[in-house]
Amino acid sequence: MPQTLTTTEALAAFCARAALEPYVTVDTEFLRERTYFAQLCLVQMALPGEDEADAVLIDPLAEGMSLEPLYELFRNEAVVKVFHAARQDLEIFHVDGNVMPRPLFDTQVAAMVCGFGEQVGYETLVRKIARASLDKSSRFTDWSRRPLSEAQKNYALADVTHLRQIYEHLAAELSRTGRTAWMEEELTTLTDHGNYVVDPENAWRRVKTRTNSGKFLAVLKELARFREETAQSRNIPRNRIMKDDVLLELASTKPRSAQDLSKSRLLLREARKGDIADGILAAVERGLEMNPADHPKFDKAPDRSSLNPALADLLRVLLKAKAEEAGVAQKLIASSADLDDIACGGREGLWAHGWRFEVFGEDALRLCNSEIALSAKGQRVKIIKLR
Structure with a gap:
């Protein structure tokens, strides 16, 4: 029967054992349908080995339970914390304990780098690597209901x-292929605290609209800010305050x-x-009084008037060939929009840095500079050096 830890003392004892191990695997179960911030309902952990005592459930909803021993383990850089698709888990721990598990290993990221495809699911890895199935x-x-x-x-x-x-398996494969640095590069972004802070100042950017009017966007920005701040303070989903279509209507009608x-x-x-109506009217007023020089603006769309379609097509062929050679998904290296940007003379983007540049970016620029050409050899694309 699975062991469930319901006291801080039991959690501390398990974490003390974990601190002696090279790694610990971690997952969570949570709810967020009725709250703004995810409600942590369960934490699962396992140590290396096959003993039943090496895997436990932690009940954060148990009376008097503190997760501080777990967070202390997360701060222990001698123990690797292993997750799968960690983003939502990291958000929960960042909000709840202001902690970021380090060092981190995300098996979804590792699998992507090892050629399992883009955003491979845990069930797929269990089937392909562990040779097991999941219920x-x-x-x-x-x-959140007890008992489980x-x-x-x-x-x-x-x-x-x-x-x-x-x-x-994946750690060994990364070491064998020399791609550990690739994964660490991806994890730098994943573990950035800034990714888990929702700034009400920029909440308007989440709302899809085609209207570019400065006054409209100013009111929309203030309404979105009010909604975000209210949702956060009350810990309820933002759509419980107002849905996006309401924001757009109010930004258009500007009620006074x-x-x-x-x-x-x-x-x-x-x-x-009540409070919501007062907040809406105050937000509209702030938007209308905003200095035109401070009106929000959408980021400018890239200028593609100089797009060379033939070069863009060649870049697509090159990307396909390089992705197949590296054994990683094309979309992980560069998007279709990236290729169009490169064909227009763009030289900045994710593709222009780190392992993506080594795999594709360097040859993409050489192709643009007429330093290489592409030819077909059987069913493979061959790169020919011109100079």
């Missing part, structure tokens, strides 16, 4: 027990009074009075 029947259950069923516990533990074999709000087609009745 996914408990995936969408309510993890045995099916839920077994499902949760499988997410960290198989992860041990997957980690060891409760009577104006009453004419809205989309605003919910309960939002036409």
